[in-house]
């Protein structure tokens with residue numbers, strides 16, 4: 340089984356005198372669906388940041404998609420990020436752009452053909468039940484709708500890996516369910532590896548998943 344992520348003796352910190360993640364070892368297989376839990380401030384977002392190269396390892400090794408992130412060059416990192424989809428709790432949509440254009444962004448960056456782009460965006464808009472809103476701007480949508488746009492955008496270029504940081508944190512049940520459906524669908528149909536930080540693992544999960552818990556700088560698998 341291919342490993343999408345291999346962390347060996349990995350430590351993460353923002354300063355010399357404080358270590359957030361301390362010498363952890365774990366790996367994630369291609370096609371895994373992984374939940375990460377932990378108390379507020381335990382280092383969940385810090386770990387996700389390291390997985391897309393926004394925070395370099397303080398020590399140890401972190402290999403994502405075959406790329407060693409310790410000492411990675413910017414060009415290699417940009418290449419890797421094209422194969423990763425990221426969703427944050429606060430959406431990070433471009434507010435001057437329509438919903439449709441926001442979802443298109445990763446496809447434009449990856450140089451997709453125009454007809455492919457159009458079909459892909461239409462299909463994703465349907466999945467998140469926002470076909471009728473495609474010409475609107477982010478601030479004209481509710482929080483739940485904006486997060487559904489962010490999720491559609493993260494999936495638009497068929498990434499090998501999705502990283503989602505509390506994607507349903509502030510959402511109503513309806514929007515949360517659409518988000519979970521989309522993540523499950525990407526995992527089962529496209530074999531996308533999914534890593535989600537969440538406070539609540541949904542009860543209605545219809546697929547097998549792994550669960551890692553972060554506490555006191557350590558990461559342990561919960562069985």
Ligand SMILES: Nc1ncnc2c1ncn2[C@@H]1O[C@H](COP(=O)(O)OP(=O)(O)O)[C@@H](O)[C@H]1O
Pocket residue numbers: 353359377378379380381382383384385386
């Ligand atoms: N940019 C930063 N600079 C310095 N310290 C940070 C930064 N971001 C987070 N931290 C600290 O790192 C620790 C873990 O934060 P974080 O990973 O955001 O926790 P979680 O996502 O689990 O709530 C906290 O003590 C937090 O204050």
Ligand SMILES: [Mg+2]
Pocket residue numbers: 383384385504
């Ligand atoms: Mg966080």
